[in-house]
Amino acid sequence: MGLFLQLLVRGLIIGSLYALLGVSWGIIYNTTRTFHFAHGFVYTLAAYFILVPMGLSLPLIPSLLVGLTVAMLAGCAIEYFAYRPMREQNASQLSVFLTAMGIMIAGQSVILLIFGPDSRPLEGFPEKVISLGPITFTTIDLFIVFLVWAVIICLFQFLARTKAGMMIRAVASNPEKATFIGIDSKKIYLLVFAIGSLLAGIASFLGALDRPANPNIGLHALLISFITVFLGGVGNLKGTVIGGLILGVAESLVIMVLPTEYKMVVTFFILFMVILIKPEGLMGKKSA
């Protein structure tokens, strides 16, 4: 029982990170329907642009600002210089995806060329162990969970209450009608790429607190983010959050019965079963 509770808590911590990742990719996909494979590159880029200034003894907060700004700029640049011209050419979904993949591979290779393959930990963060009965976690875990949920709540409030948020939802639910009522969908696309990349940057920062960064972290983050979105249901960010939690908890609990290498297998199995039984995702709506 003690082990179960410990793993459950660990799963919820990881699941929170997954939820944030999912939302960061989901807001872009739901709105633009771009299979933004290069999101993984943005994620890695953010980690390096937080870690490198810190290595040059810049304090945490300014470094974080640098990293998040770079992430947002990178996301917007990819949309502006790569995806938008392709959309204007009426390129197929597949071509846009292949472009995204090209950016991901080229970008990841550049990071590898410049910074080398070594892992870089994010150090200097106060870490204390907290024990509650059989459950232990660290102050870093607590910080991760706190920040993730603060960010997610802010995002949902933003989407529900601000004018920009409503415009995003309008474009996501019906791009054509949104254009009729005078919404400039190009601007909205840039906005969601900025928001999604900002969230990816935050997730990358929190991820680096959990384990050291290397040039390949983006791929796993990307995989988790879109599995979470499809699991929860495309177009439903609440579903994405729940999908992230389910994945995190499942990956964590499975250690009780299977060796750790099977973590990914379980993720895949859950995805497979959901798509088999409910193709539109756990909380997705059936499309007409």
Add this chain to the structure above:
Amino acid sequence: MEYLAHTLNLTIIFVVLTVSLNLILGYGGMASMAHAAFFCIGGYVSTIVTMHFGWNFLAGIPVAIIATAVFGGILAAPFIRVQEEYLILFTIAFQMVIFHLMLSSYNITGGDSGIFGVPKPVFFGFEVETPAHFLPFMALFVFLVYWVCLKVTKSPFGRVLKGIREDERAVTSLGKNVIKFKVVIFMVGTGIAAGAGSIFAHYTQFISPAIGNLDESILIIAMVVLGGTANLWGSAVGAFLLIIIPEALNFLPGASGLIVPLRGFIYGVLLILFMRFRPEGLIPEYFHLKKKNTKLFVKGDFPFDVDAETDPRNLSGFRDDVSHDPILEVKGLSKSFGGIKAVDNFFMSLGKGQVTALVGPNGCGKTTAFNLVTGFLKPDNGQIYFQDKEITHVPAHRMPHSGIARSWQDVRVFQGMTVLDNILLATQNQSGESLLKLFFMPWQVKKEEDANLRKAFFYLDKVGLSEKASEIASSLSYAEQKLLAVARLLTTGAEILLLDEPSSGVDPNWVKQFMDIIKELARSGKTICIVEHNLEVVREISDTVYFMAEGRKIAQGSAEELMADPKLGEIYFGI
């Protein structure tokens, strides 16, 4: 010399991988990110059956091909069913999972260090040892793969794939199970990759999970894109170039540690540039078509004898033996979209050999009714009977076979295909659409294709398009495309034809031709139902008119009766 032979062998393996991925990506329109994983699985299957069970490698290859194809097909099918993005999702996830699983299953795969000593091929006591010895064997392999892939893509099966890439719904409406075709081509491509994997394992006498990682999968995708999607010869070019570039990098001084990231950078940038500036690749799909695009047939110069069965006069002749009994009955059909009742308790009955028209203001549910009757939407309530047989739950792709076919308001001819191929695709139950028959009963496929060609020309002649048979459909005028759509619909052989606004958007001269064709079809015994806004057309051709408003039938009768009713006019014109 051996270095050259080895490089050549390696290139051949990648040509095979690229060609097989091109089947999936170029022809099937699906991005498989797991091609290297399937390649690796094939290698392991063959390694295991030859090493542990002592089978000959010639048995190992087909086992690897079949096992991998079936495994991949079963896992991919649920994802292919949903949407194109889901297959990307599936293949990336599968790629990562399999790779990690192979790395961690030491006792089966040898983990990181792989398995050494995979048996060498032995032919009649002769051991194939050096790369040069292997070369003829590899050449035979790549020749065989090309033969199979060319045969598949140039067959009726390949024709359907082409249609699917253009317009899935149109293909479905012509009675093809789109999902089945996609799953089959996915399995074929995957199986060939597995075959390459098993030959590669026997060639290098070594197998490890390293050859099955995501980077390799992406490399193969880059090869397909660079060479040209849906052009099998382009794949050889793409594979060759992307093998040569890193080989050349090896000769760069001081580059040894940087090769992996440099390679990645080059592939990535090539992908971006090609998708943006030359998405068709180095060798585009219709590379040699342009040269041959001369007219194959001239009107009056019919390439075939018209036999009695397909004699135009038999079809256009007045048949007074046609009784107008109801042939299709729709009972209480309802469909809601999020609280809005698009079709509400709708009843309709179509008489054999009659023209029935659905009229009503925009948004009254006519098109939804069409979609319900043809299986494109599932009704919430109600039944549909065709000759007293219930067909309510027959899926859309079985409808033409059951006797009901529909056309589309937005025409949906396959723009990138020839006029003739548009027609040929519509024939039901073609043997050539089954790969088994294609390879094991080629004579039957050939015979059918000849007969279908004859039939196609008959229908093309009927709508006056036979002299344009070898033109690309997009070069036709809008009215001609609509005629082509009608001919395509006739080719399905369905008894009941549902025409969605057959005369909209064409000028009055053509409208007359459409009306003549429809009247002639009805006289020959076809049952017609049209949705039409042009009341002149409705009055001219229809026997019965259903007036719909807000999802319900509110009046029924002859065109004259309904048009005389001032109340209906008010609803129709909204005054």
